[in-house]
Structures are given as C-alpha cells and as structure tokens.
Amino acid sequence: MKLxxxxxxxxxxxxxxxxxxxxxxxxxxxxxxxxxxxEQGLTLTASDTEISIQSFIPSVQEDQTIIELERAxxxxxxxxxxxxxxxxxxxxxxxxxxxxHFVTMIRAGSSEVQLVGLDPEEFPLLPRLSEEHVLHxxxxxxxxxxxxxxxxxxxxxxxxxxxxxxxxIQSNRLKFVATDRHRLASSEVEIQGHEPNSDRPIVIxxxxxxxxxxxxxxxxMIDIVIENNQVLxxxxxxxxxxxxxxxxxxxxxxxxxxxxxxxxxxxTKQLTDALDRAYLLSREEKTNIVRLVxxxxxxxxxxxxxxxxxxxxxxxxxxxxxGEPLRIAFNSRYLLDVMKVMDTERVHISxxxxxxxxxxxxxxxxxxxxxxxxxxxxx
Amino acid sequence: MKLxxxxxxxxxxxxxxxxxxxxxxxxxxxxxxxxxxxEQGLTLTASDTEISIQSFIPSVQEDQTIIELERAxxxxxxxxxxxxxxxxxxxxxxxxxxxxHFVTMIRAGSSEVQLVGLDPEEFPLLPRLSEEHVLHxxxxxxxxxxxxxxxxxxxxxxxxxxxxxxxxIQSNRLKFVATDRHRLASSEVEIQGHEPNSDRPIVIxxxxxxxxxxxxxxxxMIDIVIENNQVLxxxxxxxxxxxxxxxxxxxxxxxxxxxxxxxxxxxTKQLTDALDRAYLLSREEKTNIVRLVxxxxxxxxxxxxxxxxxxxxxxxxxxxxxGEPLRIAFNSRYLLDVMKVMDTERVHISxxxxxxxxxxxxxxxxxxxxxxxxxxxxx
Numbered sequence: 001m002k003l004x005x006x007x008x009x010x011x012x013x014x015x016x017x018x019x020x021x022x023x024x025x026x027x028x029x030x031x032x033x034x035x036x037x038x039e040q041g042l043t044l045t046a047s048d049t050e051i052s053i054q055s056f057i058p059s060v061q062e063d064q065t066i067i068e069l070e071r072a073x074x075x076x077x078x079x080x081x082x083x084x085x086x087x088x089x090x091x092x093x094x095x096x097x098x099x100x101h102f103v104t105m106i107r108a109g110s111s112e113v114q115l116v117g118l119d120p121e122e123f124p125l126l127p128r129l130s131e132e133h134v135l136h137x138x139x140x141x142x143x144x145x146x147x148x149x150x151x152x153x154x155x156x157x158x159x160x161x162x163x164x165x166x167x168x169i170q171s172n173r174l175k176f177v178a179t180d181r182h183r184l185a186s187s188e189v190e191i192q193g194h195e196p197n198s199d200r201p202i203v204i205x206x207x208x209x210x211x212x213x214x215x216x217x218x219x220x221m222i223d224i225v226i227e228n229n230q231v232l233x234x235x236x237x238x239x240x241x242x243x244x245x246x247x248x249x250x251x252x253x254x255x256x257x258x259x260x261x262x263x264x265x266x267x268t269k270q271l272t273d274a275l276d277r278a279y280l281l282s283r284e285e286k287t288n289i290v291r292l293v294x295x296x297x298x299x300x301x302x303x304x305x306x307x308x309x310x311x312x313x314x315x316x317x318x319x320x321x322x323g324e325p326l327r328i329a330f331n332s333r334y335l336l337d338v339m340k341v342m343d344t345e346r347v348h349i350s351x352x353x354x355x356x357x358x359x360x361x362x363x364x365x366x367x368x369x370x371x372x373x374x375x376x377x378x379x
Numbered sequence: 380m381k382l383x384x385x386x387x388x389x390x391x392x393x394x395x396x397x398x399x400x401x402x403x404x405x406x407x408x409x410x411x412x413x414x415x416x417x418e419q420g421l422t423l424t425a426s427d428t429e430i431s432i433q434s435f436i437p438s439v440q441e442d443q444t445i446i447e448l449e450r451a452x453x454x455x456x457x458x459x460x461x462x463x464x465x466x467x468x469x470x471x472x473x474x475x476x477x478x479x480h481f482v483t484m485i486r487a488g489s490s491e492v493q494l495v496g497l498d499p500e501e502f503p504l505l506p507r508l509s510e511e512h513v514l515h516x517x518x519x520x521x522x523x524x525x526x527x528x529x530x531x532x533x534x535x536x537x538x539x540x541x542x543x544x545x546x547x548i549q550s551n552r553l554k555f556v557a558t559d560r561h562r563l564a565s566s567e568v569e570i571q572g573h574e575p576n577s578d579r580p581i582v583i584x585x586x587x588x589x590x591x592x593x594x595x596x597x598x599x600m601i602d603i604v605i606e607n608n609q610v611l612x613x614x615x616x617x618x619x620x621x622x623x624x625x626x627x628x629x630x631x632x633x634x635x636x637x638x639x640x641x642x643x644x645x646x647t648k649q650l651t652d653a654l655d656r657a658y659l660l661s662r663e664e665k666t667n668i669v670r671l672v673x674x675x676x677x678x679x680x681x682x683x684x685x686x687x688x689x690x691x692x693x694x695x696x697x698x699x700x701x702g703e704p705l706r707i708a709f710n711s712r713y714l715l716d717v718m719k720v721m722d723t724e725r726v727h728i729s730x731x732x733x734x735x736x737x738x739x740x741x742x743x744x745x746x747x748x749x750x751x752x753x754x755x756x757x758x
Contacts, residue, residue, distance in 0.1 A: 081659065081688050088656050103689075111656055115689040277467050277490055280460065309460050310482075310494040 001037050001073025001098040005057070006066045007108070010094060011086050013044045013055040014079075016238060019211045021079040022048035032076040034123045035096075042067055045123065046079060051208050052126050052241040053215075074120035075102050085113055127230045127241060135174065135224040136192045139216040139235070145176050145187045146209045148341050148368055152185035153178040153206035161247040164203035177252055178206060183334045184252055184371040185341075203245040204231060212240050256371060257357055262294070262323035263350040265363055266316055271347065272339040274314035278304040279332040281312045289375050290332035297321040304332065319346075328354045329375040335360070338370040380416050380452025380477040384436070385445045386487070389473060390465050392423045392434040393458075395617060398590045400458040401427035411455040413502045414475075421446055424502065425458060430587055431505050431620040432594075453499035454481050464492055506609045506620060514553065514603040515571045518595040518614070524555050524566045525588045527720050527747055531564035532557040532585035540626040543582035557585060558631055562713045563750040564720075582624040583610060591619050635750060636736055641673070641702035642729040644742055645695055650726065651718040653693035657683040658711040660691045668754050669711035676700040683711065707733045708754040714739070717749040 014033065022030035025048065034045040041058040059067040075098045086094065089108035097105045102117030146165070154162035159181075166177040175188035212233055216222070223234040226244075233240040278290045282304035290304045300318050305311040328351060335358075339347070344362035351358055360370040393412065401409035404427065413424040420437040438446040454477045465473065468487035476484045481496030525544070533541035538560075545556040554567035591612060595601070602613040605623075612619040657669045661683035669683045679697050684690040707730060714737075718726075723741035730737055739749040 078688055081663070084659050085656060085691070088652065088659070090652060110694040111653070112692040113656070113660075113689065114692075116687065273467065273469060274490070277464060277492070280463050280467070281492075284460070308495065309457055310492065312464070313491040313493075315489040 001035070001075060001096070002070040003037050003042070004068040004070075004093050004095050005042060006064075007086065007089060007092050007094050009057050009061070009066050010042075013042075013057050014083050014086060016055045016215050017044045017046040017053045018079055018083050019215060020046040020048055020051040020053040029076055029118050029122050030124075031079055032118055032123070033079045033082060034074065034076045034120050036074045036120070037067070037069060038072045039069060045126065047124055047126070047241075049124070050205070050243055051211060052124075052239075054126060054239040056237045058237070073098055075104055076118040076120050076123055077104060077115055081115070089113075126239070127227070127232075129225050129227045129230060129232050131225060133226045135169070135226070137174070137189070137222050137224060139218065139220045139222050141189055142222055143213050143216050145189065146213045148187040149176045149178040149185040150206040150210050150213075151178075151337050151341070152180060152183050152370075154180035156180070161203055161245055161249055163207070164205050164245040164249075165209055166201055166203050166249045168201045177249075179250075179252055179371075182331070182373050183337075184255070185338070185369070187368045189367065201249060202226060202231065203247070203249050204242055205245060208242040212242070215240070255357060256369070257350075257352045257359065259352065260323065260350040260359070261352050262321075262326045263348065264300070264318040264321040265346050265348050266300075266318045268339065268342050268345055268347050270316055272336070272342075274302050274316050275332055275336050275339065278302045278312050278314055279336055281306050281309055282332050284309055287375070288331045288333045289329050290335075291329045292326065293328075294321070294326040300326070323351075326351055328358070330358060330372055331375060334372045338372070380414070380454060380475070381449040382416050382421070383447040383449075383472050383474050384421065385443075386465065386468060386471050386473050388436050388440070388445050389421075392421075392436050393462050393465060395434045395594050396423045396425040396432040397458055397462050398594065399425040399427055399430040399432040408455055408497050408501050409503075410458055411497055411502075412458045412461060413453065413455045413499050415453045415499070416446070416448060417451045418448060424505065426503055426505070426620075428503070429584070429622055430590060431503075431618075433505060433618040435616045437616070452477055454483055455497040455499050455502055456483060456494055460494070468492075505618070506606070506611075508604050508606045508609060508611050510604060512605045514548070514605070516553070516568070516601050516603060518597065518599045518601050520568055521601055522592050522595050524553075524568060525592045527566040528555045528557040528564040529585040529589050529592075530557075530716050530720070531559060531562050531749075533559035535559070540582055540624055540628055542586070543584050543624040543628075544588055545580055545582050545628045547580045556628075556631055558629075558750075561710070561752050562716075563631055563634070564717070564748075566747045568746065580628060581605060581610065582626070582628050583621055584624060587621040591621070594619070634736060635748070636729075636731045636738065638731065639702065639729040639738070640731050641700075641705045642727065643679070643697040643700040644725050644727050645679075645697045647718065647721050647724055647726050649695055651715070653681050653695050654711055654715050654718060657681050657691050657693055658715055660685050660688055661711050663688055666754070667710045667712045668708050669714075670708045671705065672707075673700070673705040679705070702730075705730055707737070709737060709751055710754060713751045717751070 017033055025031055030048055036043040041056055043056050045054045057066055090111055091109040095107040104115045104117040106113040149165055168175040172190055173188055174191045177186045217235055225232040229244050231242050231244055282288045282290050284306040290302055293301050295301050298317055300316050302314040338360050342362055346363040348361050348363050358372045362368055396412055404410055415422040420435055422435050424433045436445055469490055470488040474486040483494045483496040485492040528544055547554040551569055552567055553570045556565045596614055604611040608623050610621050610623055661667045661669050663685040669681055672680050674680050677696055679695050681693040717739050721741055725742040727740050727742050737751045741747055
C-alpha cells in the first residue's frame with residue numbers, strides 16, 4: 001500500500017471510526033484502525049466488538065482529488081497514536097507507505113513517522129446483514145430521539161437490559177423507551193420503509209446510541225438495517241454497527257397513569273432555573289430531594305433544605321391549574337435531566353398523588369413523555 | 380447587617396476571594412467567606428492560612444450605586460454554596476439580611492435562600508504589615524514573570540523550598556528563579572521604589588503566585604509589601620497575602636554555563652511543533668526522551684522512538700550555527716514547557732556537551748533564561 005492523502009479528510013475519518021476503537025483490550029489488534037486502500041478510495045475500520053465503525057474516503061470528492069493511489073493494500077495501525085500524530089503533521093498532504101512486516105512510513109513536510117503496523121488479516125470481519133428489515137429515518141430526528149431518552153437508561157450493568165433503549169416498531173411508528181426503574185423517557189415518530197410483518201421490539205445499548213449521535217451527519221437520511229443480534233446504521237460513506245441486547249424489556253405501559261388529580265403548565269426556563277437553585281442545596285444532603293407544593297391556582301413553591309447550610313425557597317407562576325392541592329417530593333436531579341432535553345418554551349406537568357408517578361410533557365405534544373417516581377416521604 | 384447589592388459586582392468579588400477559601404479544613408469557619416458591611420462598602424475576606432484575599436466593593440462606583448446599606452454588620456457565609464447560588468439568582472439586585480444567630484436571608488426575585496451563617500468574630504484576622512519595604516511593579520510584568528518561571532518550580536513537598544519562586548532583589552533589579560533540580564527558569568526586570576539597605580532574597584510558593592496571576596488586574600501598578608514571613612500584593616480594592624517560605628534557597632548561579640561548545644537560533648513555532656510530535660511517541664516510553672543531533676550547519680534532527688509503536692524523525696532548519704557537531708538527549712516535556720512560555724518568534728539554544736545543561740533564551744533578550752539538564756545516555 002502506498003498513497004498520498006489529504007490530511008483534513010484522513011483526520012476526519014480517523015476521528016469518526018476512533019469511537020469504536022477498543023480502549024482496554026486483551027486483543028491488541030482491536031486497539032488499531034484497519035486501513036484498506038484501492039482505486040475507489042481508503043476504507044478505515046475500527047471495532048471493539050460492541051460497536052464497529054467503517055468510514056470510506058473516496059479518492060475523488062466533488063472533483064477534488066483526495067487520494068492519489070500508487071499501490072493498493074491494507075494495514076492495521078495503532079489508533080491512539082495515529083489519531084494524535086495525524087492532527088499535528090505539518091503539511092496538508094500526507095504520504096503513507098507500507099513496507100515488509102507491515103512497517104508503515106508516514107511522511108509530511110519534514111516529519112517522518114515510522115509505525116509498527118499489524119497484519120490486517122487478523123482484524124475481525126464486519127457482520128454481513130441481509131437487507132430484509134430496513135427503516136429510514138432522518139439523522140436529525142434520530143439524534144433528537146436519542147437525546148430525549150438515553151439519559152433515563154440505567155447505567156447499572158446488573159440490569160443489563162435496562163442499559164439499553166427499547167425500539168418499538170408498530171403501525172409505521174417508531175417509539176423509544178428508556179428507564180432505570182426510577183424514571184422513564186419515551187419519544188415516538190412516524191417512519192417510512194417499514195414492513196409490518198417483521199415487527200419485533202429490539203433493545204440497543206444507550207451508550208452506543210450516544211456514540212452514534214456524535215457522528216450522525218446533519219440533515220441526512222439514515223438506513224437502519226435490523227438483524228437478529230445486530231443493527232446497522234448506514235450513512236453516506238459510513239457504516240455504524242451495534243450489538244442488540246439479549247433479553248426481554250419489561251412492559252412499562254402499565255406504570256404510566258392516564259387519569260390525573262392535579263395538572264398545570266409552566267415556563268420551561270423559569271422551572272429549570274428554580275430547580276437548579278433548589279438542587280444546589282438538595283445535593284448537599286445527597287438525596288437531591290426537592291419539595292413541590294401548590295400555594296394557590298397561580299403559584300407553586302419549590303423548596304429544598306440542608307441542616308448544615310440552610311434552605312432554598314422558590315415561587316413559580318403556573319397556568320391552567322386543574323385539580324386538587326398538591327404536596328409532593330422528588331429527586332431534583334431527575335427533573336433537571338428532563339428539563340435539559342425540553343425544547344418547547346412551556347412544559348405540562350401532571351400528578352396522581354404524592355405516591356404516584358409525575359408526568360412531564362412538552363406543551364402541545366404527545367410524542368414525548370417523561371415519568372419520574374416521587375420520593376416517598378411522610379411530611 | 381442588611382443591604383441591597385448589585386449581583387455582578389458581588390459575584391466578581393466572591394469569585395476573587397474564593398481562591399483563598401480552604402477546601403479541606405478541620406476549621407469550619409475557613410470554608411466560609413467573611414462579609415463586613417459599612418457605609419463605605421462591603422469587604423469580603425477568605426483565608427486558608429496559606430493565602431488570604433480581601434476584596435472591597437465600594438458602595439458607589441463611577442457614579443453608580445452598587446450597594447444600598449440599611450444596617451451595617453458582619454457575617455461568615457459558606458463559600459462553596461454562596462459562590463454557586465449567587466451566580467444563579469434570578470435578578471440583578473440581591474438583598475442580604477442577617478438575623479439573630481447569624482441566620483442570613485438572601486432574596487432575589489422570587490427566590491429566597493436562607494443560610495446558616497457563622498460568627499465573624501471567629502474568623503482569623505489578616506496580618507498587619509509595616510510598610511517599610513515596598514516594591515512597585517506593573518501587573519502585566521508580574522504576570523509575565525510568574526508565567527515564565529512558575530512551571531519550573533518543584534511540586535514535591537519534600538523539597539519545600541524548591542516549590543517556591545526565589546525573588547532576588549539587587550541594585551534595582553528583581554529576579555525570579557525557579558528550579559526542580561532537573562530544570563531552571565529565571566526572569567528579571569528593573570523595578571522602582573526599592574530601598575537597597577533592606578535587601579534579602581525571599582521565596583514565595585509558586586502555586587500561590589499562580590493563583591495571584593489569575594486575579595491580577597490588567598495594566599495596573601501593584602504595591603508589593605514584604606515583611607518577615609508575609610508578602611502583601613496590594614491592588615485597587617483587593618489585598619492578596621501570601622506566606623513566605625522558610626529556609627535557604629540553593630545557590631543556582633554556578634550551574635549556569637557561560638561558555639558554550641555549540642549554539643544556534645531557530646524558529647519557535649517550528650521547534651515547538653516538531654517537539655510536540657516527537658513528544659507524542661517519547662511519552663509512550665514514559666521517559667519522554669528525545670534525541671537531538673546536528674546534520675549540518677543548516678539542519679538539526681529531533682527523534683524519538685518506542686519499541687512498540689515506532690519512530691518519529693523531524694528535521695528543522697537552524698541559523699547562525701557555531702561550534703562543534705552536536706548529539707544530545709533530553710526530556711522533551713521540559714523543553715515543551717519552555718517553548719510554551721516563549722513569546723519571541725525565534726529562540727537561541729546553547730550547549731556545552733552531551734552531559735552539560737542546555738540553555739534556551741528568547742532571541743535578543745538576556746532577561747529570561749531557561750536551563751534543562753540533558754538525559755545521561757550512552758548512545
């Protein structure tokens with residue numbers, strides 16, 4: 001393998017695939033990036049067995065020569081060092097040449113880097129997927145839905161299935177659900193290209209979807225290919241493979257109340273800022289408990305207290321108050337997490353009593369729903 | 380104590396004094412900030428016994444009312460929580476009122492924060508300094524000299540005196556020296572207002588000077604009051620006290636060579652970038668060793684290697700080469716640290732052989748000098 005490549009494009013592709021490089025691994029080759037060069041371009045592949053990412057740099061892009069190939073070939077190079085050194089090379093064009101025993105020379109300006117390469121034959125192959133079940137979704141919608149739900153997934157590996165996001169595909173609708181048993185987030189959207197006969201819910205690790213989120217292009221359509229234990233996100237010049245989690249996701253439909261005793265609407269920013277201040281103090285007590293009580297039909301009060309530090313009290317105006325007076329306590333961190341992903345100016349909150357779930361939705365939308373269990377307290 | 384105060388100014392003063400708040404302390408009051416309010420304004424004080432900072436907010440600034448005083452008084456409030464909550468309060472004016480037992484109420488918009496205050500009488504008093512020995516130095520020069528030397532001070536508390544920067548005051552010149560036994564940095568400047576009879580070198584902790592650096596105003600004159608075991612930096616509306624280190628600073632004048640076997644000048648950025656790349660690889664071997672050899676009178680070569688990863692080789696053009704051919708090894712991290720504080724476009728490097736100190740100076744200046752001991756190697 002011998003070629004000249006534009007630094008900018010090479011750097012970008014390395015940065016994209018590097019999210020799949022194994023950090024701590026007993027299989028040395030997985031800490032590398034595989035390069036395959038041919039007439040069409042250069043393909044970069046990385047895999048930590050959980051995620052695999054493949055990025056393709058075409059030789060010519062928009063009439064610009066990106067790669068000049070002299071000799072096709074393959075090699076695996078150490079990812080961490082490659083990532084850092086390529087960024088810092090002193091010229092816009094980089095020469096890569098692979099010699100015997102995969103010794104690789106990278107030249108740029110007056111710099112010469114000699115790397116110990118590994119045999120590309122030892123690099124794991126990417127899964128081959130049939131194209132029987134393919135969904136199409138815009139990258140922006142996918143990124144939004146991940147953002148709205150991933151934070152509510154469990155981080156406890158003991159309940160492995162809950163570390164994932166449930167994808168429920170029914171009647172042309174795709175719904176994401178994530179829960180850690182204390183809170184739940186769901187978001188749904190209409191989709192295209194769906195075949196109703198092959199429906200089955202799948203669970204994809206939330207961590208993996210967060211990684212995907214970072215490299216999703218803006219404003220593009222993504223093909224999502226679903227197989228038994230693998231899902232492939234296909235973008236232009238990039239493939240992203242993730243494992244599908246084994247196991248059955250718990251039925252969460254029954255814990256979401258449908259009849260409410262108290263509900264109101266309020267300003268997203270006002271609530272977020274007041275919560276943020278109450279959280280500051282609640283954090284000192286480790287529990288993050290904040291109390292919410294209704295003062296009248298126009299006002300609620302948030303408060304938190306710490307024996308050592310003192311007390312924070314916040315009054316917030318509400319609109320459309322309906323139902324009984326309210327007195328409830330909850331983990332302020334959970335509600336703050338919800339407020340962070342709220343894109344509407346106002347939010348709607350519904351309660352079914354001091355011991356029942358709190359439901360938060362963006363005003364005027366039923367596609368997104370957040371649930372928080374209250375903190376069971378006696379006063 | 381009861382007053383209204385502008386949030387912006389209060390916040391800024393808190394942020395300045397908070398650098399002296401004790402983080403881990405067995406004396407609870409030292410984790411607080413003392414507030415003293417009178418007709419003139421509000422004084423904030425924090426002290427961790429190593430550093431003390433006092434910041435004064437005048438009631439009126441440039442014809443603007445900053446503080447409306449209703450009742451003078453004092454209180455000590457918990458620093459960490461105060462810092463965080465004041466930033467987040469919802470209005471530009473904050474009301475502070477102290478009740479019995481130092482219970483303090485902070486009100487802003489619809490927020491009410493009640494804090495458990497402490498007795499200001501228990502807060503340590505600031506040292507009283509006679510004004511016998513006062514230097515005057517511009518804040519920008521002081522910041523520059525700290526930046527040029529502090530990084531070379533030791534971080535090892537076992538050689539306590541070397542964790543400081545030596546201030547040598549002689550014949551109207553102030554010279555800073557810092558060394559950790561592997562490298563040395565010095566910087567000197569002419570000063571005013573100095574009394575030659577009271578000369579003695581002092582050593583101030585480098586960490587403290589770095590903290591001072593962060594709150595030094597731009598373009599102002601600083602009074603520096605030196606006493607037996609304390610130094611005071613007096614700025615407009617701010618006092619910064621630091622402890623002076625006990626002990627005798629080693630005599631470093633003899634380790635700086637004055638006759639050189641090889642010397643040349645080169646481009647600061649070219650050397651920094653090449654070193655940066657060589658460092659990346661040298662770091663993998665933990666030693667950070669980079670080798671420097673002269674190729675001819677126009678070119679030097681930097682290189683580093685790692686058995687696992689490979690080798691980086693860099694060629695750099697030099698000018699004004701004088702003396703013998705060169706072959707030397709050193710810790711690349713040390714030279715990178717020096718390059719980061721070099722403000723001139725070109726640097727001059729001088730050598731006295733493979734086992735003798737390397738001297739780096741900015742081109743055309745003898746006020747700043749950096750010394751690095753080479754790595755003793757046999758090849």
